[in-house]
Amino acid sequence: MAAVLDATTLRAWAHAAVDGLAAHADEINRLNVFPVADADTGTNMLFTMRSACAGADAADVDSDVVAVSAALFEGAVNGARGNSGVILSQILRALAEVTAQAADERDGVLGDVGARAFGAALRHAVGLIAASVGDVVPGTIVSVLQAAAAAAESADSDLAVTVAAASDAAEAALDRTREQLDVLTRAGVVDAGGRGLLVLLDALTLTLVGRAPQRRRHDPAVLERPAPSASPPQFEVMYLLGGCDPAAVETLRARLERLGDSVVIAAGGVGTPEGAADYSVHVHADDAGAAVEAALELGTLRRIQITALTAGRVAGTPESGRERAVVAVVDGDGARELFAGEGAAVVRLDGNEPVRAQHLLGAVTDTGARHVMVLPNGYVAAEELVAGCTAAMARGIDVVPVPTPSMVQGLAALAVHDPARSAVDDGYTMARAAGGARHGSVRVATDQALTWAGACRPGNGLGIAGDEVLIVGADVTAAGAGLIDLLLLSGGELVTVLTGEDAEPGVGEALREHVRREHLGAELVAYHTGHRGDVLLIGVE
Template sequence: MLEALDADAVRRWAAAGVRALDADREAIDRINVYPVADGDTGTNLLHTMRSALDALVDDPADAAGAAVSALAKGAVAGARGNSGVILSQVLRGLAESWEGARTVTGTALRTALRRADQLATAAVSKPVAGTVLSVLTAAADAAEDCGSDLLDDVASAAVKAAAQALADTPRQLAVLAERGVVDAGGRGLLLLLDALATVVAERVDSDTNHDLPPLSAPKSALMHESSGFEYEVMYLLDGLADEPSLRDRLTRLGDSVVVAGDGHGLWSVHVHCDDVGAAIEVGIENGRPHRIKVTRFADEKARFERDRAVVAIVAGEQAAELFRAEGAIVLPVRAGREPTVTDLLDVFAETCAAQVVVLPNDTGLAELVSAAAERDGRDVVVVPTVSPVQGLAALAVHDPSRRSGDDVVAMAEAAAATRRGELVIAKREAITWVGRCQPGDALGMIDGEVVLIEPAPADLVAAACRLVDRMLDAGGELVTVFAGEDAPAALDDELGRHLRLSHPEAELTGYPGGQPETVALIGVE
């Protein structure tokens, strides 16, 4: 077991925490009944912890204190929901306690949990027993009372006390008892504490959560009732001069007020209210608000009617119909018009899903999807498909009954295992890896690189056969072809005849794709 945490151990803990939250996200969402039963606590915690981990990955921290500071900054900047803001303060408490420390011992963990408890409680305008704050306080108390200074003992004591405190939450908060559930935010915190104890004990991931209480579904199906206010308002605030005044004015506007800072001048503000303009105006009068996000509770039920959906960005109407038939919601790419962030946000809303898995099917759409994900109020995961043939392969293994993280990994692996080829007609003279091409030549590409040129007037069928042969030289059993707008009518038949002679072991599946300015898109698995 570890005697102290260093920067690498902090990174392992953050990654393990993301995995644990990802595994339990849907279950935590289902038991989310307080302060508003909007079914998103697990999603918000996961998004916040991912933001923290992303900040750490981008930071060259070589000491435990610096690593946790990066986590805290990322969590405050990316905090989502009441639970996410509170989590950001837990990380900030660790960062403040470990500032300048290269390694962290059991004694330092004890001090840090108490500071995390203080900051998280201070961030909430009206702390309530039976919530994540109760779980955090119990963990901090147990760490202080632990008779050993060993890191493993302190971490284990905190986890044990947190688990008991979580089990006690229904006895402290009536709404939890009525629904027969524990506090959702407290469950998320327990997962993160247990992930820390797992790293300290040097157990493997599969051992994580081995002794945690199971989750149960709420007794009632009422999952989207409001606290009495119509909107959730969140924003980041720079230059805050008077925190008590901001908190007091927000409290007069609504409830669930959380004002939390990263210790370096950035604040995350959260409130449930009816007057959105007034909530934002308070921020303007106290600093510079940005990344403003407003959610109407009445819309939440419609938005999140299911756990997960797949969105595919597809060029070619016939290909789009194929993806729809396979269960994806499609954003079609029209000739001469690139999709926009607004287009993607509209499609995300159409899914009515808490998590959206995106198949971009194009190398140039990653930034667009990232921008849309930043603005949307749900968990958006991108499977890196750069061609419809890879997207179709990913969609073929999609299983909505499988755990979210496992399903995304399976889809990504299927896409990565599909080699992509494309046959197009050159529009202008150019230098390629295999020589100079002229307008009208047929260009065969594998994974984005030109590998053959068929001079004009090109025999497109012969070029397609040569390209498929080149792709199968590296092995493969299944060939998938989308015939584009420029494909000859006999392409599928001629390719099938060619493969029966040259590669009888390979099976061909052809589809009309309709992609503009394309002869064929080819995938080999």
């Protein structure tokens, strides 16, 4: 049992909060009807908290609670998703500032977060969030946070008891949100952000005492779901604004409020700077370009994210009535043409930016299909895949992620896709085809090293299956031929080779000739996909 939040306990709470949000993300998404019924509050809070964790884990500050709390905040700001993510970052900012202030009052001597500091952090978070959103609406996360802060301030006990009191008060306030906001009353739900806050508080109780309170699920009542407005905002726009004069924040807020709604502008640094500051900016607007341009003269923009909000319907049957579709994530112009030519909707990697849940959500809803098979092809992190599919399912779309760690497995799955079969049968058949395709890759060695297949020198071709180097060849073609020989040892009729952007012309033909000469009865097909990373992707069916 921990009596205070020291650096170790604070990190443990952050990880417990991620686990709690992951477990409740679907529930929270179902509650999400305000300010936009886009079923992503749970997902946004989860990924914001995950980014906060990553920031703290990367910081070399094991025993410094002030530095850990600051790293949590910085990670949350850099990875904030949606207005709920920005608001969560301000809760972490409040904790960081109160912790730093306590250390300053002790002349820089580091201390831990006790009951009094915890209550002060909750109260400070109320003020920070109010400043970020402008007009506070009753029945939102702010109402729940206010109740938690009041209970923590009056508990007059140790930290665990204080957190429990704050959590219980938050749950009672959460129940009241159903009557405080008309849109929640009509939908028969409590506030989604407030439910997420309760998860964070319960995760802290779990960290401190080893068990969390049992809470009932807050599932939507079967009442009236909010109908989309005649012209809902088309885009969610987010960016970090550096070097902005604090006096210009209200100018920016006024500009954004003329363009759209759900405006949140939150300071991105611990403390209140005297001069120019960094801010996290969020808005829903039809004119995404204008929302970005509104801040150009006020500072330096970075991490600009623009997400379509109207890519699909919030619930119900897709309007097109299309029954089945496949979404494939690929890299390279050739891969895009190849998968699109086979009938898949394509999500192509954009530079070094990872594929996010919102990219998948947009692609899935854009198909207009009732059932969608998703081929991640090794380019989507597991948590992003789950979050994107969960958000799509909350919109009434049946989504089946097919396990395809490589584009060659994605092609194998796509080859047996049959929209005439039932969704379960189709998904099983595609997954079986993908799993049955043995695969590997070839890359160029950049250093001298010792591998399972022997020593390699820079320029050698490395044939890789799983995580191990199985072939060391004089060049890419030699390594590719050796890897194909290994993959065909247990049989196979079709070899697929995808050549990347760094592949030399003629490598595909050279491997085709090798198969024709050495493996009678097998056929090799090669496509230039132009993908980055491994020079060759090889599959055998």
